[in-house]
Amino acid sequence: MNDGTKNTVQTTSSEEIEEPPSKLSYKVTDYYYSRFKDHPQINKTFLPDDRGNIVLSCESGDHLGEEKQSPVENLGNDWHWQIKNSITTLEDISKHLVLTDEEKNFFKSKQQFKFRITPYYLDLIKKNPNSPIRKSLIPNNAEFNISNGESIDPLGEDSDTCIPNLIKRYPDRVLYIATDFCSANCRYCCRSRLVGHEKYKDNFPEILEYLNTHSEIRDVIVSGGDPMTLSDKRLDFILSRLYAIPHIQIIRIGTKVPVVLPQRITTNLLNILNKFWDKLFINIHFIHEDEISLDTKNACLKLARLGIPLGSQTVLLKGINDNIESMKKLVQKLLSCKVIPRYLYQMDKIQGGDHFRTSIEKGIEIIKGIQGFTSGMCCPKYVVDSHYGKIPIDIGSVRKKENGVYVLRNYEGKETEYREWFLRQG
Numbered sequence: 001m002n003d004g005t006k007n008t009v010q011t012t013s014s015e016e017i018e019e020p021p022s023k024l025s026y027k028v029t030d031y032y033y034s035r036f037k038d039h040p041q042i043n044k045t046f047l048p049d050d051r052g053n054i055v056l057s058c059e060s061g062d063h064l065g066e067e068k069q070s071p072v073e074n075l076g077n078d079w080h081w082q083i084k085n086s087i088t089t090l091e092d093i094s095k096h097l098v099l100t101d102e103e104k105n106f107f108k109s110k111q112q113f114k115f116r117i118t119p120y121y122l123d124l125i126k127k128n129p130n131s132p133i134r135k136s137l138i139p140n141n142a143e144f145n146i147s148n149g150e151s152i153d154p155l156g157e158d159s160d161t162c163i164p165n166l167i168k169r170y171p172d173r174v175l176y177i178a179t180d181f182c183s184a185n186c187r188y189c190c191r192s193r194l195v196g197h198e199k200y201k202d203n204f205p206e207i208l209e210y211l212n213t214h215s216e217i218r219d220v221i222v223s224g225g226d227p228m229t230l231s232d233k234r235l236d237f238i239l240s241r242l243y244a245i246p247h248i249q250i251i252r253i254g255t256k257v258p259v260v261l262p263q264r265i266t267t268n269l270l271n272i273l274n275k276f277w278d279k280l281f282i283n284i285h286f287i288h289e290d291e292i293s294l295d296t297k298n299a300c301l302k303l304a305r306l307g308i309p310l311g312s313q314t315v316l317l318k319g320i321n322d323n324i325e326s327m328k329k330l331v332q333k334l335l336s337c338k339v340i341p342r343y344l345y346q347m348d349k350i351q352g353g354d355h356f357r358t359s360i361e362k363g364i365e366i367i368k369g370i371q372g373f374t375s376g377m378c379c380p381k382y383v384v385d386s387h388y389g390k391i392p393i394d395i396g397s398v399r400k401k402e403n404g405v406y407v408l409r410n411y412e413g414k415e416t417e418y419r420e421w422f423l424r425q426g
């Protein structure tokens with residue numbers, strides 16, 4: 001496995017460093033080793049334990065000072081318990097929240113897209129029943145209103161499916177649907193035609209055969225459903241097989257698990273991801289700052305420690321995050337979790353999603369209200385996803401272009417000219 005670094009010290013014995021003999025080989029740069037070998041937490045990220053594992057253990061809050069809190073105590077810290085005890089019925093949710101008539105009415109009609117929420121995320125809502133995040137997972141009967149142009153497959157993914165569970169829309173990358181299960185069902189999901197339907201048929205050998213014989217594919221997005229809800233063994237198997245294909249340079253995992261099920265980021269999972277870290281990227285689905293609890297922050301920081309770049313994807317949602325202040329707080333908090341805000345999506349034309357949809361003007365207004373007013377790293381790209389892929393929305397920075405002269409407008413509305421070099425030559 002290549003760790004992507006130069007000038008590394010590679011060792012498999014205790015001669016070079018005073019640690020118990022390891023079954024695994026491991027690598028660490030001179031600089032990193034000399035700086036952190038005595039650090040009680042960081043050295044766990046590169047020195048093996050007495051069983052030869054790179055431990056990467058970090059209990060909730062242990063590197064963030066005394067503050068330790070979890071919305072769900074005891075058993076709630078077990079991700080299997082969280083999934084087993086997820087809330088899926090009107091009867092169960094009514095024990096926890098006082099539902100509105102619109103919310104109750106959802107359960108009385110025939111549901112296309114099932115309701116599911118983890119006890120952990122429900123606790124976040126219970127702390128503040130008026131929080132905007134309630135609307136993202138607690139359904140209401142507005143979902144039954146279908147508007148013109150809406151579809152159960154708004155991005156035309158079915159027509160871009162080259163073999164079952166593999167979507168190819170771009171020249172050099174594919175999206176692999178590894179499961180149809182999510183630990184919580186977002187009400188605006190663009191894959192609600194698949195998620196939670198329990199009809200998933202595994203064809204991973206066929207997928208591998210396709211990928212092995214298509215050397216133009218350099219980037220695989222492992223998505224779903226949520227692939228992080230797969231067992232450790234299954235995830236390890238999938239990642240190891242993808243990792244072994246030489247022309248696959250990038251493996252991206254798309255997930256909402258650190259947000260709705262942060263307990264899933266276990267030491268064992270971190271050890272698995274660590275094996276593939278140099279090809280891995282993780283994109284996490286956040287919608288609101290209220291989702292960033294200490295548990296979620298810790299889950300992200302543990303992943304970031306592996307050296308895996310973290311990005312976020314956010315859907316612009318009416319009544320949830322469709323204002324500048326809310327979005328700014330979200331993107332600023334994401335950076336503190338080592339997550340780079342990558343995309344702000346215009347809400348897809350998913351069937352029954354009109355109550356979530358804003359105008360594109362609203363999205364432009366929000367991006368303009370962030371860009372320049374806070375760190376550039378915080379500013380996501382605003383895109384409309386379509387049958388033809390993601391299309392970035394121009395926020396009007398180029399005011400005019402004439403004879404090689406650009407009139408550009410900055411975040412404060414001030415205008416300046418940029419003249420292309422060849423004009424000066426003439």
Ligand code: SF4
Pocket residue numbers: 182184185186188189190191192195224225226255256285
């Ligand atoms: S996590 Fe993603 S795939 Fe799962 S329900 Fe939410 S939007 Fe859909």
